[in-house]
Amino acid sequence: MRAGRSFEDRFPATGEVTALVQESTADDVDAAVTAARKALRGPWGRMSVPERIAILRRIVDEVNRRFDDFLRAEILDTGKPVSLARQIDIPRGAANFAVFADLIATMGTEVFQTPTPDRADALNYTIRVPRGVIAVICPWNLPLLLMTWKVAPALACGNTVVVKPSEETPATAALLGEVMNAVGVPPGVYNVVHGFGPGSAGEFLTSHPDVDGITFTGESVTGEAIMRAAATGVRPVSLELGGKNPGLVFDDADLDAAVEGLSRACFSNTGQVCLGTERLYVQRGIFEAFVERFCERAKRFRFGDPFSNETTLGPLVSQVHREKVLSFYDMARREGATVLVGGGVPNVPGFVSGYWVEPTVWTGLPQSSPVVSDEIFGPCTHVMPFDDEDEAVALANDTRYGLATSIWTRDVSRAHRVASRIEVGVAWINCWFLRDLRTPFGGAKRSGVGREGGAHSLEFYTELRNICVKL
Numbered sequence: 421m422r423a424g425r426s427f428e429d430r431f432p433a434t435g436e437v438t439a440l441v442q443e444s445t446a447d448d449v450d451a452a453v454t455a456a457r458k459a460l461r462g463p464w465g466r467m468s469v470p471e472r473i474a475i476l477r478r479i480v481d482e483v484n485r486r487f488d489d490f491l492r493a494e495i496l497d498t499g500k501p502v503s504l505a506r507q508i509d510i511p512r513g514a515a516n517f518a519v520f521a522d523l524i525a526t527m528g529t530e531v532f533q534t535p536t537p538d539r540a541d542a543l544n545y546t547i548r549v550p551r552g553v554i555a556v557i558c559p560w561n562l563p564l565l566l567m568t569w570k571v572a573p574a575l576a577c578g579n580t581v582v583v584k585p586s587e588e589t590p591a592t593a594a595l596l597g598e599v600m601n602a603v604g605v606p607p608g609v610y611n612v613v614h615g616f617g618p619g620s621a622g623e624f625l626t627s628h629p630d631v632d633g634i635t636f637t638g639e640s641v642t643g644e645a646i647m648r649a650a651a652t653g654v655r656p657v658s659l660e661l662g663g664k665n666p667g668l669v670f671d672d673a674d675l676d677a678a679v680e681g682l683s684r685a686c687f688s689n690t691g692q693v694c695l696g697t698e699r700l701y702v703q704r705g706i707f708e709a710f711v712e713r714f715c716e717r718a719k720r721f722r723f724g725d726p727f728s729n730e731t732t733l734g735p736l737v738s739q740v741h742r743e744k745v746l747s748f749y750d751m752a753r754r755e756g757a758t759v760l761v762g763g764g765v766p767n768v769p770g771f772v773s774g775y776w777v778e779p780t781v782w783t784g785l786p787q788s789s790p791v792v793s794d795e796i797f798g799p800c801t802h803v804m805p806f807d808d809e810d811e812a813v814a815l816a817n818d819t820r821y822g823l824a825t826s827i828w829t830r831d832v833s834r835a836h837r838v839a840s841r842i843e844v845g846v847a848w849i850n851c852w853f854l855r856d857l858r859t860p861f862g863g864a865k866r867s868g869v870g871r872e873g874g875a876h877s878l879e880f881y882t883e884l885r886n887i888c889v890k891l
């Protein structure tokens with residue numbers, strides 16, 4: 421077992437070290453879980469729903485009051501453009517708490533009137549109780565958004581949490597701790613440990629016997645490891661995992677909308693979005709027209725200082741991830757792909773040490789290529805023609821993943837028909853990443869276990885208890 425040591429946090433646009441982070445030891449993780457357990461038995465566990473709602477709303481206000489602090493922290497950790505973090509990441513850090521405060525304010529349960537042999541009848545009613553101490557393990561692509569997507573419902577339902585942010589992006593989880601203290605969340609309710617996965621804080625947390633449930637967002641292979649750890653002690657898991665999401669463009673689509681929407685789906689956050697599109701299927705009649713316009717749009721992204729409003733594409737999160745993405749760029753070339761756009765490394769004056777790659781579009785590879793079947797998690801996509809609806813559906817479903825899709829067509833019947841046939845958790849029609857936080861969010865197949873969002877989150881963050889009373 422490693423004694424606690426520090427690790428470097430780097431700014432992906434320059435590679436500069438921005439912080440040294442203390443790696444949590446097994447003892448640190450044990451102390452966090454113990455504090456979380458103790459808090460359940462303290463004021464937090466005795467708090468009424470209205471009191472919890474009031475605290476959640478104070479968290480919303482404090483995150484918004486410290487908006488610029490979260491903005492700076494998130495950009496230094498991820499390198500994402502300020503325009504993106506300001507529009508998506510930080511607002512969702514507050515919105516996630518607001519939506520679950522609203523939810524628990526109105527949630528009800530069920531009751532049954534049960535006839536009895538002596539005709540005295542009985543009532544069967546259900547109550548929801550907190551699951552207990554929840555381990556929250558998060559990825560590096562949308563650090564605040566994805567961490568609060570789990571912490572908000574967990575706290576709303578009366579649980580306590582131990583959060584392990586990604587080693588790449590520790591800052592906003594720590595900053596949220598300052599918010600919790602400022603708004604009066606009792607000690608031990610929100611705990612943060614830092615470190616890596618195997619042999620570090622991640623593994624210490626998922627294997628800790630006093631953790632009652634594990635909610636995880638990350639790669640599918642990591643999800644398998646966490647499921648194995650959760651099996652000891654029979655702990656439930658909620659898993660939001662990887663994807664290789666298809667986009668389908670039919671020949672009657674609004675081309676402007678499809679090009680703009682899919683350029684976001686393929687390149688936003690430098691392709692580091694689980695819901696992003698890495699496989700494009702375009703009906704043959706418009707294939708050339710779409711590809712020409714889509715590639716022109718891909719060339720218009722501007723690299724640069726992530727803190728500049730002019731920048732529309734940032735670096736990848738780390739040198740290691742950049743090497744992974746570039747290995748797929750090399751593989752595509754070796755396998756004979758036609759590189760329609762990009763395929764290399766841009767020169768970014770003033771930021772030459774950043775983890776940059778070009779937005780890239782390929783065609784000409786078979787479905788069986790790892791470039792078309794494996795998740796790359798970069799600003800790249802492979803485009804392929806199809807002839808008819810059945811072929812499009814078959815191509816889209818030819819994957820072991822099942823997270824998201826977007827379908828572009830003006831034919832309403834076809835849109836709904838195709839959406840119901842794609843084996844995913846989330847299907848968008850003529851849009852992408854349009855989120856209603858009350859809807860079920862999650863993946864099918866290797867893309868996840870369970871759904872979170874709105875009332876669906878209650879299934880993981882509470883236990884149901886049925887009480888029968890004879891009248």
Ligand SMILES: NC(=O)c1ccc[n+]([C@@H]2O[C@H](COP(=O)([O-])OP(=O)(O)OC[C@H]3O[C@@H](n4cnc5c(N)ncnc54)[C@H](O)[C@@H]3O)[C@@H](O)[C@H]2O)c1
Nearest residue numbers: 558559560585586616617622623638639642660661662694
């Ligand atoms: N489905 C979704 O909603 C969603 C959202 C965002 C990202 N993702 C996925 O996340 C991946 C990118 O994020 P990443 O590289 O941080 O994923 P990752 O699986 O490498 O790491 C995620 C987190 O798990 C921790 N971890 C790693 N191994 C562990 C282990 N054995 N035990 C406990 N913890 C462990 C890491 O330290 C990190 O905090 C992509 O596959 C992407 O598709 C999915």
Ligand SMILES: N/C(=C\C=C\C=O)C(=O)O
Nearest residue numbers: 561569692693694695855
């Ligand atoms: N879970 C969510 C987004 C996931 C993005 C993946 O990178 C969300 O919008 O709630």
